[in-house]
Amino acid sequence: MKQSVQKPLSKQAEHKPRTDTDNIQSDFAPELEAVTPQNIHYLQRTIGNQATLKLVQRQQNPVHQRTNKSTIQRVETGLRDSGTSSGVVNIVHAFANDAANADKHPRELLPIIMNAINAELTKIEVPPTRIEENGAGGANGTFSFRTWVINLNSERKFRGKTKISELSKGEIASTVRTLYHESRHCEQWFRVARLLAGQHVARQQAASGMEALMDMIESAMNPALKVLKDIAEIATDINKRTKIPMNISMIAATKPLEPDSGQASEEANEWLQSIYGSNRTYRNMMLGSLKRAVKPLTTPTRELVNLVKLKEKASTDHDKEQTQLEIDNLIMNINALLEHVYAVRDSTLQAEFDRLSALGSPSAVETTMLTHITNINGFIDQIKAISLDASTAQSMKTLVGQLAGERYQAYHDLPEEDDAHETGDTAQDQYRSATVPAPAGP
Amino acid sequence: MPQTIIQIVREISDSLTQSTAQTRNLAEKLGTIYEKIFDQLQVTPKFEGITAITVMPQATSDEPSHIRIRLAKAITLNELVTAFGNYDESPPMANEPAHAIFEFKTTSTTHRATLMAPLDSDSTTTLTIRRDMIP
Numbered sequence: 001m002k003q004s005v006q007k008p009l010s011k012q013a014e015h016k017p018r019t020d021t022d023n024i025q026s027d028f029a030p031e032l033e034a035v036t037p038q039n040i041h042y043l044q045r046t047i048g049n050q051a052t053l054k055l056v057q058r059q060q061n062p063v064h065q066r067t068n069k070s071t072i073q074r075v076e077t078g079l080r081d082s083g084t085s086s087g088v089v090n091i092v093h094a095f096a097n098d099a100a101n102a103d104k105h106p107r108e109l110l111p112i113i114m115n116a117i118n119a120e121l122t123k124i125e126v127p128p129t130r131i132e133e134n135g136a137g138g139a140n141g142t143f144s145f146r147t148w149v150i151n152l153n154s155e156r157k158f159r160g161k162t163k164i165s166e167l168s169k170g171e172i173a174s175t176v177r178t179l180y181h182e183s184r185h186c187e188q189w190f191r192v193a194r195l196l197a198g199q200h201v202a203r204q205q206a207a208s209g210m211e212a213l214m215d216m217i218e219s220a221m222n223p224a225l226k227v228l229k230d231i232a233e234i235a236t237d238i239n240k241r242t243k244i245p246m247n248i249s250m251i252a253a254t255k256p257l258e259p260d261s262g263q264a265s266e267e268a269n270e271w272l273q274s275i276y277g278s279n280r281t282y283r284n285m286m287l288g289s290l291k292r293a294v295k296p297l298t299t300p301t302r303e304l305v306n307l308v309k310l311k312e313k314a315s316t317d318h319d320k321e322q323t324q325l326e327i328d329n330l331i332m333n334i335n336a337l338l339e340h341v342y343a344v345r346d347s348t349l350q351a352e353f354d355r356l357s358a359l360g361s362p363s364a365v366e367t368t369m370l371t372h373i374t375n376i377n378g379f380i381d382q383i384k385a386i387s388l389d390a391s392t393a394q395s396m397k398t399l400v401g402q403l404a405g406e407r408y409q410a411y412h413d414l415p416e417e418d419d420a421h422e423t424g425d426t427a428q429d430q431y432r433s434a435t436v437p438a439p440a441g442p
Numbered sequence: 443m444p445q446t447i448i449q450i451v452r453e454i455s456d457s458l459t460q461s462t463a464q465t466r467n468l469a470e471k472l473g474t475i476y477e478k479i480f481d482q483l484q485v486t487p488k489f490e491g492i493t494a495i496t497v498m499p500q501a502t503s504d505e506p507s508h509i510r511i512r513l514a515k516a517i518t519l520n521e522l523v524t525a526f527g528n529y530d531e532s533p534p535m536a537n538e539p540a541h542a543i544f545e546f547k548t549t550s551t552t553h554r555a556t557l558m559a560p561l562d563s564d565s566t567t568t569l570t571i572r573r574d575m576i577p
Contacts, residue, residue: 111480118501128501133479134510139537146532146541146558147508147572149498185535232577239574243532243543245507245556246574247500275533287534292562411536 046368046413077264078187080419084120085180085427091116093434096172102165106158109167113176114150117183125255127248129186131179141178143185145244150182173431181424188271188416193238193252195268200234201256241276270365270415282356282369285348286410290376293340294404300337301397304330308390331388334396338383341403345380349373365415372410379403447517448525450489451569452548455555458509458573459548465499465506472497472509491515508572516565526557545574552576 076082095101095112110131118128129148136142136151143150157175161167207215219226234253239246257265273279307330311323356362356370383399386392411417445453457463457471469475469483472495477484485495494512499505519542523529529542539562548555556572 130482130498130501130507131480132482132496132498132510134496137537142535142537144535144538146543147498147570148501149507151538235577240530243530243541245572246577250575250577280533284533284540287536288540288562417536 046364046371046409046418075263077267078124078126078191079117079120079180079184080423080426082426082430085423086430088113088116088120088180089176089427089430089434092172092176093431096164096167102163104164106161106164106167107154109164109172109175110152110154110179113179117179121183121187124187126187126190127251129183140174141182143182143189145185145189145242148186148245148248150179150186152178169432173428176431177424177428180427181420184420184423185416188268188419189242189244190248190252191257191264191268192272192275193242193244193249194255194257195259195265195272196238196241197234197253197256198258198261198265200237202259204230267415267419270363271419274365274415279366279369281348282352282373283414285344285352286372286407286414289344289348290341290407291411293337293344294400294407297334297337297341297400298404300330300334301393301400304334304388304393305397308393311390327390334388341380342384345377349377349380353377368413369410372406372413375406376403376410379406444490447491447513447515448521450492451511451525451557451571454489454495454509454511455546455557455571456548456550458506458571459550459553459555461550461552463506463573465497465504468506468509469495469497487511506573508570510568510570513567513569516567517559517569518565519559519561520564522557522559529559531561532558 079085092109092113096109101108114129114131121128127148129143129150131152132144132147132149133154134151136153136156138156139153140156141150141152157171157178158167159171161171204215215226218229231250231253234256235246235249238244238249238252242249244252257268259265259269274283304327307323307327311320311327314320314323353370353373356366356373359366362370379399379402383396383403386396386399388396412421454472457468465481465483466475469485473485473487473489475483476486481499483497485497487493487495491514492511493514496510498507498509500507522542522544526544526546529544532541532543534540539560541558542561544557544559546555546557553573553575556574558570558572559566560568
């Protein structure tokens with residue numbers, strides 16, 4: 001296992017510039033449950049350095065008095081271990097730079113990358129995944145825990161190129177990043193399943209009275225059957241909760257991850273809470289209802305600004321009237337679309353804001369969530385205050401852009417996404433900086 | 443009289459969940475294979491009302507994992523509920539909406555079918571059927 005040293009605040013800021021950090025208002029900034037290096041690292045990446053500093057300064061004790069220096073180092077787990085990703089990168093780099101492969105179709109890179117990643121997944125006892133070419137819903141790729149495949153859009157990746165030699169280093173690096181990022185999701189889901197198995201086992205062990213007695217009798221009468229029965233019961237439980245395939249649930253049931261047993265289970269618990277636990281409503285909203293409400297606004301608000309400019313340039317009254325008609329129609333359309341945003345604002349966003357605000361000791365993740373909701377609500381309230389016409393079209397476009405950007409950042413900061421992005425980006429950077437070995441001498 | 447889409451889904455699910463099912467045999471049973479992308483088989487379906495079928499194997503064996511079918515005409519969530527009963531909801535991913543999950547028995551004694559339909563609208567033209575072992 002490699003270990004990574006926490007970057008200082010200034011380095012973090014260089015690494016990932018953040019949106020307006022002053023948006024975190026002191027009224028909404030709750031106290032952190034604990035100031036740990038992990039919390040600070042996460043908050044820096046998500047809500048930014050300034051906001052993190054504000055939160056930390058509000059703690060009663062300075063950070064250095066509350067944290068053990070030995071915990072400043074953080075173990076990178078599984079595929080996130082940079083040694084693991086560099087192994088994958090070396091295999092792909094060697095293949096892509098082998099003259100014998102130059103004329104091969106870029107698609108032939110995919111099994112090379114996937115086999116290298118799967119070998120690493122196998123080493124850490126995660127069931128391997130597969131690529132399914134299906135357009136990936138217009139995205140580059142997405143891991144589907146329901147089918148245990150990576151949906152991929154290779155056309156989008158290779159953009160009509162027909163030979164590996166035609167691909168730039170950046171294009172191959174980006175393909176490695178996509179598959180590595182999605183494979184990390186595969187690892188995450190399996191670890192969540194293992195944690196659920198661990199929780200199940202812990203509940204069984206804590207059982208007492210008649211239940212425990214029956215268990216003992218069953219074990220004594222037919223130990224092998226009892227083990228199989230337990231595995232089936234745990235797998236069914238995992239399958240019902242997560243919707244991952246039963247064969248994967250069965251494997252997870254045989255590898256329970258003990259709750260509270262260190263960083264691996266700590267991470268798994270964060271992902272579990274985000275996807276299936278207490279924070280699932282927030283996640284479902286960011287990836288579902290809010291996304292569906294905000295996304296359709298981007299194009300018409302941009303078109304409206306263009307139409308307003310067109311009307312200003314129109315030379316005849318007829319052209320001006322025609323353009324005004326189009327503007328009026330578009331405004332009607334935008335106002336109708338905005339109703340969906342207001343509906344989410346008044347229902348799920350408000351409910352989640354209330355829930356998160358009421359938490360006495362929120363985690364770093366929950367603090368970030370509350371910050372995003374606060375910012376999103378702020379943008380929506382500003383949008384609502386605008387009476388849309390030609391004079392406010394530009395402001396509306398800007399606010400819709402900020403709202404869409406904040407929603408995107410909220411998705412990016414979900415613990416499982418933040419983790420997968422970091423993991424995929426590391427692999428991409430490693431590929432970019434990989435060098436072609438000098439040809440062997442005679 | 444032509445089969446309804448529900449009848450076709452049940453027939454495909456039945457073939458998918460047989461204990462001896464193998465990816466290629468299954469694909470040939472459902473139509474004509476016209477492309478192989480790695481181990482993924484693209485099939486021109488023999489069924490009326492189905493425009494495309496993809497058969498995916500498991501990652502580590504030649505047993506089928508799931509089948510994706512594309513319908514000529516969208517089917518509503520209500521129609522699926524009427525046919526397969528209530529569903530569970532599974533969470534979304536960044537570029538994949540939440541899905542309705544219907545579980546149902548087939549004639550197989552070893553596996554059951556899990557039907558998945560996206561929940562980002564009231565109807566869909568894409569359905570996925572997964573093969574799940576009965577523990």
